Amino acid sequence: MRAAVHRAVVELVHEVGADRVTIPAVARRAGVNPSSVYRRWGTVSALLADVADRRQDEGAPEPSGDLREDLERVAVWTLADLSRPGGVAFFRAEVAPDVDERRAGLRACLERVSARFRVPLDAAAGRGEAAPPLERVLDRVVAPLYFRVVFSVPGTDERYARDLVAELCAPGPDVPDARGRR
Missing domain, CATH: 1.10.357.10 (Tetracycline Repressor, domain 2)
Incomplete structure (x- = not known):
């Protein structure tokens, strides 16, 4: 689930910009329930921070x-x-x-x-x-x-x-x- 959500976040940031990313849009793109995303990350900021942490040194x-x-x-x-x-x-x-x-x-x-x-x-x-x-x-x-x-x-x-x-x-x-x- 984490990889799918991260991939969805990166794609959405590229398509619409970070300021227009929402948890429901991420969940829809990742094929997961929004409540799962809310439960794990809570906010878009926390989700973006988690993605940043994982992408840093690729x-x-x-x-x-x-x-x-x-x-x-x-x-x-x-x-x-x-x-x-x-x-x-x-x-x-x-x-x-x-x-x-x-x-x-x-x-x-x-x-x-x-x-x-x-x-x-x-x-x-x-x-x-x-x-x-x-x-x-x-x-x-x-x-x-x-x-x-x-x-x-x-x-x-x-x-x-x-x-x-x-x-x-x-x-x-x-x-x-x-x-x-x-």
Whole structure:
């Protein structure tokens, strides 16, 4: 039932937009009783958050062995994931206070996004390369991507995502280069 309901939600979000999805429409599309959907999820927001939780890392890129390239690929993939139909709506539902008053949704979302970037950072560390700390990646790459997509800032495209990574990886007085030199 869960897979059918999730599939119905994704299809409806693509067809009519997240703001027009209703539990009766989801149930009809999934071929289940609306009371089953209400009993399991309660609200459309909770249902969208559950779908977002399950979809987060479908198709995430594997490390190639080059830190900058790997960070660029993850940044571009993150942008594409957030920009796809319903991406922002799924994100908003996942972190909405009415879904989870104790903010576990926010923590889980941050952990998933962090894990995406932790993979290439850990791989680089395993190769003995200097890598920026995860917190810097979140501040300089992830936060700007999410901000610009959520607020529909023009020019938020693949080039922008790659430029954020280039700026992150550029050696500077407080940032070591690939060999650990400052």
